[in-house]
Amino acid sequence: MSMQQISPPIQTTSFTEPRQSAFWKLWRQIRKPVSTLVWYAVMIAVSMVVLVPIILVVLGSFKSVTEFFSTPYGLPEKFDFFxxxxxxxxxxxxxxxxxxxxxxxxxxxxxxxxxxxxxxxxxxxxxxxxxxxxxxxxxxxxxxxxxxxxxxxxxxxxxxxxxxxxxxxxxxxxxxxxxxxxxxxxxxxxxxxxxxxxxxxxxxxxxxxxxxxxxxxxxxxxxxxxxxxxxxxxxxxxxxxxxxxxxxxxxxxxxxxxxxxxxxxxxxxxxxxxxxxxxxxxxxxxxxxxxxxxxxxxxxxxx
Amino acid sequence: MPADNRGNSESGWRFPEVPYFWFILPGLLAYSILFIWPTIRSFYLSLYDWSGRGPLGPIVWEQNFRNIVHSDKFWQAAGNSFKLFIFIFIFQNTISLGLALLLNRGGASTHFFRVIIFLPQIMSAVATGIIWILMLDPIIGAINPFLADIGLESFQRQWQSDPAWALRTVMIVMAWQWNGMAVILYLAGLQNVPEDLRHAAMIDGAGRFRTFKDITFPMLAPAFTIVTVLSFILIFRAFDLIYILGGPAGVPDGATLVLGVLIYSDAFGQGAFNSQARFSFAMAEGVTLFIFLAAISGLLIWLLGRREAAVKT
CATH class of the missing domain: 1.10.3720.10 (MetI-like)
Structure with a gap:
């Protein structure tokens, strides 16, 4: 399977304006920025899934036992390397x-x-x-x-x-x-x-x-x-x-x-x-x- | 390895004119002593009855293998390994592949996100395990409160001690760690798909989905082979992360016991879950796993290789 099967149905209309309704016009204009926005949203969400557990461990490493059990997540009182x-x-x-x-x-x-x-x-x-x-x-x-x-x-x-x-x-x-x-x-x-x-x-x-x-x-x-x-x-x-x-x-x-x-x-x-x-x-x-x-x-x- | 220098010397005793021999010898020697010999030794010792302490017991031929077939623990572990593989396989061909498609473009921000997504892959299983033991802990963990915050209280679980969820939890943690590898392998595959081919298809009127289905996906066949075979081998002999999450007995009650951990426990495990070490039995299990891995990965490579060849024509 390769190009040959895709080639026949050449649609000459694809370069003209197929639909003229206001909705499609708007969509054409905002399509690019919207997809960029969605892309960033997905990437940031995935990055959070990766980074949040690691960050919580880093924060936890600055807490004493009592502090850790009272606030397991959240910033430590101070960044002390004890x-x-x-x-x-x-x-x-x-x-x-x-x-x-x-x-x-x-x-x-x-x-x-x-x-x-x-x-x-x-x-x-x-x-x-x-x-x-x-x-x-x-x-x-x-x-x-x-x-x-x-x-x-x-x-x-x-x-x-x-x-x-x-x-x-x-x-x-x-x-x-x-x-x-x-x-x-x-x-x-x-x-x-x-x-x-x-x-x-x-x-x-x-x-x-x-x-x-x-x-x-x-x-x-x-x-x-x-x-x-x-x-x-x-x-x-x-x-x-x-x-x-x-x-x-x-x-x-x-x-x-x-x-x-x-x-x-x-x-x-x-x-x-x-x-x-x-x-x-x-x-x-x-x-x-x-x-x-x-x-x-x-x-x-x-x- | 200067030995070869003398191959051309004018006088005296000459080294044999096989220079490759001197290049290969050191590696082959080391590899034979600590890899090939132990492999052969395992096959041989799996035919004996030997605990690992004291002198070698009597030869029992296939008795250890019979015991494996009748061992509930072995089948439980094999089943868990299989479920783990199926889950990771589905995950890698949906989420990881999707992420690879999203990341297949240029730009500094793309590289930045690639670096983050690949990050868990360079972390040790000990680090990953401890990070997730914290996240999943029912008292201090962050997962249950997070679910409550977004209104999903009913999804809160005793993740690691609930028999129904322990293995699923292991699956999720493994997917978290191994996602990066599949994404990068698929990305490498995507970079082999010529850009003009896709553009040509788009201009010819094929939509995004058609282009993916007819151009991109078939061209990804080699990457698919690599991802599948690699995760198959890695999961069926996995030890570190699963041992850290579930311990030597696969708590609770063997729910997270997999083949890689079972072999370890049978050979080296002492204490409550296994009163005596059974080297021969463990080696028989190892031999069984090895034959299974070699046969199935050979089969996979052959089958998927045929598929790759079919795609190319």
Whole structure:
């Protein structure tokens, strides 16, 4: 189905004035401003649905327990960061933030390096089984984490890494590979071949070509992979919940949930922790919104 | 990975002339140890009777899978996962698609609203869960008083503890978080629909609806495939948000129990709801879910791919 079916009924009348009643005349005049108005109304309503819950949590994070229960919504008496200080010090969010930073940055680094190298090998060389290899990597996206985590748990227990942040770093480094390969193979494939041949003639090795010529050209895809993996690792709760059995290794999501169990009614404190945990991603998102939106869809669009 | 440099060296021992091998090796090695091996291991261990503590129990072949078929909890969780998927599927193809159509135009304000609508997508499940636990709380939450303010007192609920509403509440929260992803994917699809094609149709006298039905919608077929397959996989293995809202047992009384949470609870859950961990049983459930996911997403990609091909001609 395409244009052909629409073409026949050409209505020459569509450019003349078909109806002359006052109502239609008025409608023609106000149609544009009205539709703009409706558009803004819908957008503002949707934005409210997104923003109001977040704003209420931000407001709640400035309230003491008594203040919160007397006025759960509404502005706080004053914008004092006492909940943030308490969360940072007493609830030991300091340690959790550090752990999250370690796990995410190392996880992103290793998975990106491994995925880039493997993608380059798969995309730029002809050999038997390369499409199978690509499929083996990308197929990882369909495997439920719940399935592989049990043997991983056993491996970590046997190696004594269970409970430490290093178990999480290892798992992130590997679980980030399928998405990286999905995005990077497509991108490396699209780069022109003569680039490489010219460099080859100049005596550059394969690795030099990869690192100095090809990789810099894939910067947008690289940014997509880093954002995509960075956001999920920073936000991940499941793997941390299982692997981090020791409290001093808790990442932010795990620490906040543990914390919620012991301070059920201290809403202000919990909200402050939540805001602290969102902040790094939020700042990145506000500064680089275009890259984030493009990045978070890159993986899925290419597939 | 400098190993490959020596492939061209003049003298001495030469590395094999398969440079791609050295590029792929590190990633493949890591991936094999912590991904492929655990996957195979799960298939293998699901045939045993093993709690996870102590030595491996005797091989019981398909007994764990028989137990799954007779497990009410499994079917309850599978049913809930399915309902969740259907709801999100409908939501994404009405509300999210509609929003994408509205946002498919230029301008700074459009970008501003896109940024807001996509915002929940970058938030952690823990943050989203806690935000909505507050909103829905019957005592301090904002939802019930808001309903009263706009004259809908009769719609007030004990959102999370009412068995009839607990799952619907999870659906709404999930839709809130995942809407942004579907909107952006559909927007990316819409940007592939050539502007002139639509204009041509309009000039030929096709109304807005005709243009959407005959031009825009068929051209959205690839985006539809991506949105459907992606949400299918993500929902059937979802854990974080649902666990935070409903806990390991899917309160109340399993109403919010889904497959992703059930597998976790069977393997690692201790306490009142599950006296002992059952690794083998949980792995059998994981294997079942994996086969189901792989088969259905393969089928979906094939079917929707045929539809895409039909549209192109």
């Amino acid at each position: 909940n943030y200080r308490r969360a940072w010090e007493t609830a030991n969010l300091q340690r959790a933030t550090l752990n999250s930073l370690i796990a995410t940055s190392l996880g992103v680094f290793f998975s990106t390096v491994l995925a880039c190298l493997a993608s380059y090998g798969i995309a730029r060389f002809d050999f038997r089984g390369r499409s199978w290899l690509r499929l083996a990597f990308i197929g990882g996206l369909v495997v439920p984490v719940q399935l592989i985590i049990i043997p991983i748990f056993v491996i970590m227990r046997q190696t004594g890494l269970l409970g430490t942040i290093w178990s999480l770093v290892l798992v992130y480094s590997v679980l980030g590979i399928p998405l990286g390969v999905l995005v990077m193979v497509g991108f490396f494939n699209a780069l022109p071949r003569d680039l490489e041949e010219a460099a080859r003639i100049d005596g550059a090795s394969h690795f030099q070509i990869f690192a100095r010529i090809m990789l810099p050209l894939t910067r947008p895809a690289l940014a997509a992979v880093i954002i995509l993996n960075g956001v999920w690792m920073w936000n991940d709760f499941f793997l941390g919940l299982i692997l981090l059995t020791r409290e001093d290794a808790y990442t932010l999501p795990v620490a906040i949930m543990a914390f919620r169990g012991s301070y059920m009614t201290e809403w202000g404190l919990i909200f402050a922790s939540v805001i602290i945990s969102i902040m790094p991603v939020l700042i990145g998102y506000v500064l680089l919104s275009r890259q984030f939106i493009a990045g978070l869809t890159a993986g899925s669009v290419k597939g």
